[in-house]
Amino acid sequence: MSTTAPPAAPGKRRKHPVDEVPPAGKLAVYGIQHLLAFYAGAVIVPILLAGAIGLSDRELIHLINADLFTCGIASIIQSVGFWKVGVRLPLLQGVTFTAVSPMIAIGLAAGGGTEGLLVIYGAVIVAGLFTFAIAPYFSRLIRFFPPVVTGSVITIIGIALLPVAAADAVGGAADPDPGNARNLAYALGTLALIVLMQRFFRGFLATVAVLVGLVVGTLTAWALGDATFGAVADSSWIGVTTPFYFGWPKFSLAAIVSMIVVMLITAVETTGDVFATGEIVDKRVGRKDIAAALRADGLATTIGGVLNSFPYTCFAENVGLVRLTQVKSRWVVAAAGGFMILVGLVPKAGAVVAGIPHPVLGGAALAMFATVAVVGIQTLSRVDFNDHRNVVIVATSLGLALLVTVQPGIAEAVPSWARIILGSGITLGSISAIVLNAVFHHIGRPHGPAVAGIPGQRQVRLQDVNAMSREEFVATFGRLFQGPTWVVENAYTQRPFADTASLRLAFQEALFAATPEQQRQLMDAYPALGSDTVAEGTAGEQSTLDQATAGLTRLTDEDHAAFREVTTAYREKFGFPLIVCVRDNPSRERILEQGRARMQNSPVQEHAAALIEIAKIAGHRFDDLVADANPIHSARTQRYGATAL
Template structure:
């Protein structure tokens, strides 16, 4: 029998389910170019160019990851998008004289470094037992929930942030998704998130949450050409900081791969993991060539896979194709961009909560009696929650430390890996191994 990951669904289902994945990740996908471009005070035309390039390469990266090209691609339902871990160093490089060419030079080199390191990094898979994977998946879900909450409140920076009507719209979308799951189910239940987002957007229009008037202002065709902002430059400091970012990103990506493998009941041997990490590196290098940024697996779509129960990688590959179209035809991207933040917030609470629940389910396989496993889980989740509950707590740390510690996912992943090594691998006696 064909494994559910490899099943090819009818074209109509592929389209609807793929669009659902695009809507789930769109806000996060365009956030990085908006933040970096805004910090560099780029004109609107250049910002639009960055977004189109980002969507195009996101789609290509997703296709490489899902479909696979030779030894590139994990061939699981994984969406790719720009990593938030790279925002801080890219803003520093871009605003201190290096500009976009220095950013792209660092991105290209760091992407190639990931390609080279992937086979070696994948051999560490034996240090990712259910104790580690369950904790990582739980941390990913918990870390994403504040993002959904901020969307539900209207989006950080919005003049209407926190208004009751924003939360009411988000709650209505969440309620609709729940009702569809409870009383409809089946094929319709699989696209409950999509239906909730579409219905929420339609309801939002007459209440002034959004409008589509700006769609007609977008150019009909937009093609990202290599080195649009100039030939890349290679500065040692910029390259070094980006390599650190990509090493952290490899840890996060490994956690995402393991999460999807758990949800889809797929095997993830070291060779397959290496192929996935290698695809991350290739996509990041392509990003540097085509005027965008480093790429990684998007955790929010991991939750959507678990929530819908649709495990086919061809669904996510279809989403990658949609992203390519959005990148080539800006009016399509403008339509998707009109989805209000509260609508995405209502859907995000369901999706990201599912990620955390999947991690808890994995932790049920772990034995907690007569060992330090409970302490490992507690400390790892605690460390991950520090930057979420106290923003700016690491502001006085060196830049390289901020890159790691300001991401709850990165900090939590590293903590659980180190503690698992300390308590369950290093200096362990034979009696403790038996226990």
């Protein structure tokens, strides 16, 4: 459950769950949970790099401390934010895996060792400054990220990370042992404990299920002799990372260009993570949010180059944790950032965390990474797959991502410059989704007004509408209204339609010209706001899509009770449901305030108000069905990439 506060007093605007600060004790526990879930992914990049370019163990330890210290700073910048930097969402920052292969190549080309490291840091610093500078321009490309792209990218991120979790579950990528029954027992036991806690506990215990799973799994492994903490005694208490510890950075044009390409690819991944987190916490993501997130990436990357670390991006692992626990506060991530700084300064603390066995981490990661994929599937549920173009975009992107994820050796068959793209399923799949969306939906002449809804036909133009039988017309446009079809049937009699504006007016006139009895019958067909029938989809796909825009299909128990109280009182007074055009009121608080305010109206006024809200709802659904339905919708379509089919 989320950590939402009690209902606010009337007239007082309640904070969004993202901005709420949990009590100190919960804040600390939630922060530690994020740290433990994140730790393995955080340290793997310096480990891989150090081994590849020939750094000593002492140098590796310093890289790990510097990485954790800078991760903490980067996470606080992203979650807390200042000026136009930081998206202010519960997004934890870590070193991007996309940079591993290019950094190894840069380091080896410069001779390896610390000399290679200095050239890497020079490229990282410049690439970070470049990312900061281009953030507002990159964010203008948001129209190329409709749900078919963001849903594909988020799904790909979750699916592509599952093999990482699977490798941990069988003992770790460095020393896998799939036949070891104990490894499997630790992984499945940890996963089972997390699932059982989610099923049988509520409140605080449900939100710390991952933390409990990691702790219990580690203690069990330690009791059975499969977890050791000998490195704790060998680690020092204090380990401070200083700027340019290995020397002044060196700048190579080839290395800088390579790292800039990495950051451009990372920007796509960050955009997907921001959209995913926005979906989870019910907060709209706009152009300014993307720009703020990318500025934070750029600043954190530059700081990383100064403090002996590497390029930073949003960590999808922790996006899954937010979804799994429903703890939406960004201050939890800020607390995790504080703990990371502490661990980076105290090597002994890092050694304790490092003692968590790989199979235990793998069991928890299976739940978290798969949850990211589920968020992607939820986003894809808003895509109209009656349009075959969207099917091609999603299928091709997923296929390419899995090809590279399952067969990573494919990257060896292409030139070194192309391995940045083919070396990662997330990178290849994300780029594929963006490019294919542009090819299918943005390049070439538009198709003109087109209506969806007739099986077997991809598009129906205005002349086709005028030639429809009554049954075809009702089948196509019946989704504009709930329940009875008399509005659509009456609109049918006004054919032929000169343009889409005339078609829209026909529905409006049919609605308001009906008898009061017909109008009352129509009102009764609309489901209660935030009801279980809407969340479960039994009230109709259109109602679910409408109410999901304000998160009414994902209410907490507290919010659900508030909506039930208002809608029940309204129906008892007026005899029909409280009808609100949710798309015009994306805030749950505003919807509740409107419902309470309308309770003071007369029955005659509310009858008229309900009809107006029905007309607004139908208008939005009409815009979804018909391209160029009105100038405002057409402009929004062109700007943000919404496709009307």
